[in-house]
Amino acid sequence: xxxxxxxxxxxxxxxxxxxxxxxxxxxxxxxxxxxxxxxxxxxxxxxxxxxxxxxxxxxxxxxxxxxxxxxxxxxxxxxxxxxxxxxxxxxxxxxxxxxxxxxxxxxxxxxxxxxxxxxxxxxxxxxxxxxxxxxxxxxxxxxxxxxxxxxxxxxxxxxxxxxxxxxxxxxxxxxxxxxxxxxxxxxxxxxxxxxxxxxxxxxxxxxxxxxxxxxxxxxxxxxxxxxxxxxxxxxxxxxxxxxxxxxxxxxxxxxxxxxxxxxxxxxxxxxxxxxxxxxxxxxxxxxxxxxxxxxxxxxxxxxxxxxxxxxxxxxxxxxxxxxxxxxxxxxxxxxxxxxxxxxxxxxxxxxxxxxxxxxxxxxxxxxxxxxxxxxxxxxxxxxxxxxxxxxxxxxxxxxxxxxxxxxxxxxxxxxxxxxxxxxxxxxxxxxxxxxxxxxxxxxxxxxxxxxxxxxxxxxxxxxxxxxxxxxxxxxxxxxxxxxxxxxxxxx
Numbered sequence: 001x002x003x004x005x006x007x008x009x010x011x012x013x014x015x016x017x018x019x020x021x022x023x024x025x026x027x028x029x030x031x032x033x034x035x036x037x038x039x040x041x042x043x044x045x046x047x048x049x050x051x052x053x054x055x056x057x058x059x060x061x062x063x064x065x066x067x068x069x070x071x072x073x074x075x076x077x078x079x080x081x082x083x084x085x086x087x088x089x090x091x092x093x094x095x096x097x098x099x100x101x102x103x104x105x106x107x108x109x110x111x112x113x114x115x116x117x118x119x120x121x122x123x124x125x126x127x128x129x130x131x132x133x134x135x136x137x138x139x140x141x142x143x144x145x146x147x148x149x150x151x152x153x154x155x156x157x158x159x160x161x162x163x164x165x166x167x168x169x170x171x172x173x174x175x176x177x178x179x180x181x182x183x184x185x186x187x188x189x190x191x192x193x194x195x196x197x198x199x200x201x202x203x204x205x206x207x208x209x210x211x212x213x214x215x216x217x218x219x220x221x222x223x224x225x226x227x228x229x230x231x232x233x234x235x236x237x238x239x240x241x242x243x244x245x246x247x248x249x250x251x252x253x254x255x256x257x258x259x260x261x262x263x264x265x266x267x268x269x270x271x272x273x274x275x276x277x278x279x280x281x282x283x284x285x286x287x288x289x290x291x292x293x294x295x296x297x298x299x300x301x302x303x304x305x306x307x308x309x310x311x312x313x314x315x316x317x318x319x320x321x322x323x324x325x326x327x328x329x330x331x332x333x334x335x336x337x338x339x340x341x342x343x344x345x346x347x348x349x350x351x352x353x354x355x356x357x358x359x360x361x362x363x364x365x366x367x368x369x370x371x372x373x374x375x376x377x378x379x380x381x382x383x384x385x386x387x388x389x390x391x392x393x394x395x396x397x398x399x400x401x402x403x404x405x406x407x408x409x410x411x412x413x414x415x416x417x418x419x420x421x422x423x424x425x426x427x428x429x430x431x432x433x434x435x436x437x438x439x440x441x442x443x444x445x446x447x448x449x450x451x452x453x454x455x456x457x458x459x460x461x462x463x464x465x466x467x468x469x470x471x472x473x474x475x476x477x478x479x480x481x482x483x484x485x486x487x488x489x490x491x
Contacts, residue, residue: 093276
């Protein structure tokens with residue numbers, strides 16, 4: 001367990017706003033997920049961690065492990081700052097063939113990260129021979145010196161089977177660079193991508209790169225997600241992605257320069273990273289916050305959470321190639337009780353309340369509505385407040401409106417997020433996952449997601465309501481599932 005100062009609580013992970021089904025540190029500051037890797041039955045989650053403050057500061061790699069992607073065990077800090085600088089974001093891989101020579105011919109874990117000393121950012125490595133419990137930094141760090149670029153960070157590394165080389169994609173200003181290696185120690189620059197492509201308002205950060213087979217066409221494609229620290233659709237930081245081809249050296253996008261695809265349309269989804277060495281599926285986590293207010297969110301004694309793990313697939317949606325994301329199937333293991341409602345109609349201005357779960361702030365709600373009027377779901381509101389989710393077919397838009405809830409920590413907190421609805425759908429399916437201080441929304445089969453932190457005011461009603469704002473709405477299916485907490489003290 002991470003060693004920490006004792007804190008006064010109402011019980012382990014029982015503080016106000018504390019998530020019960022998401023990963024959070026026991027205390028202090030957390031941001032980007034790092035080094036996500038699956039190795040010999042364990043999922044490893046490393047993360048940007050400041051053990052001495054609830055605000056961003058000298059970065060370490062915190063560490064936790066899981067057997068099922070859902071329940072997590074805290075482990076001691078994995079990487080500490082040193083004479084080369086702080087430990088910024090990066091990735092981890094299983095060196096199956098011991099290409100590095102660190103593991104006496106056996107598989108082992110190698111972390112690749114950014115050493116940051118002021119504005120000087122360089123890439124370094126460390127290795128572990130004991131399943132990630134202890135780490136040794138490479139004597140000849142850094143393995144990639146800075147080439148004269150201020151923002152030069154966040155290496156994502158993977159083994160490219162076709163060329164039998166390691167590939168690194170690295171954020172470099174408002175573009176990414178690609179490097180290759182045979183041993184994880186000596187790296188060769190091979191190409192770059194991104195200048196003038198996609199969203200360019202913010203600095204590019206936290207790139208990822210992986211292949212997926214399009215489930216509609218059967219074609220293998222490469223997906224390049226990239227975080228941007230400004231310019232996201234709901235303001236502030238967010239994550240865009242490109243789809244294209246990759247030959248081990250060059251990424252070629254299959255879209256126009258001006259096209260921007262967003263992985264999530266909410267306010268709080270950043271620095272996503274996928275698990276390395278996970279056979280048969282592509283699972284991502286993201287940091288559930290926004291740089292506009294991340295340092296000031298009023299939680300104690302911790303700050304920030306990760307999203308629910310999501311499985312990514314690639315498919316055609318209304319003739320466009322899109323990433324599809326759904327909560328991992330393992331999440332269903334937390335369902336304790338499911339309450340279903342018979343189909344019914346809502347006339348204009350008519351509303352109805354749903355059966356309330358035993359815990360009013362931890363549940364999953366699935367609702368399917370037939371094409372008709374303007375539908376709105378209201379969560380935790382008091383009169384016109386709370387969090388509202390609206391589907392407006394006339395405007396072909398999904399909206400999420402978040403009120404201030406009497407919280408004045410940031411003028412950017414109150415907001416309205418929106419995502420475009422493409423095509424002539426006959427019905428819509430919404431899945432909402434709520435956890436004390438967040439609501440994650442998935443539309444349809446997962447072609448749109450919207451992730452938002454939400455901090456209900458103390459006097460807000462913990463009720464779930466549906467209303468036909470305009471026209472008649474047919475609710476074909478509605479179910480609320482109670483979920484159990486994943487957190488208990490480490491044994």
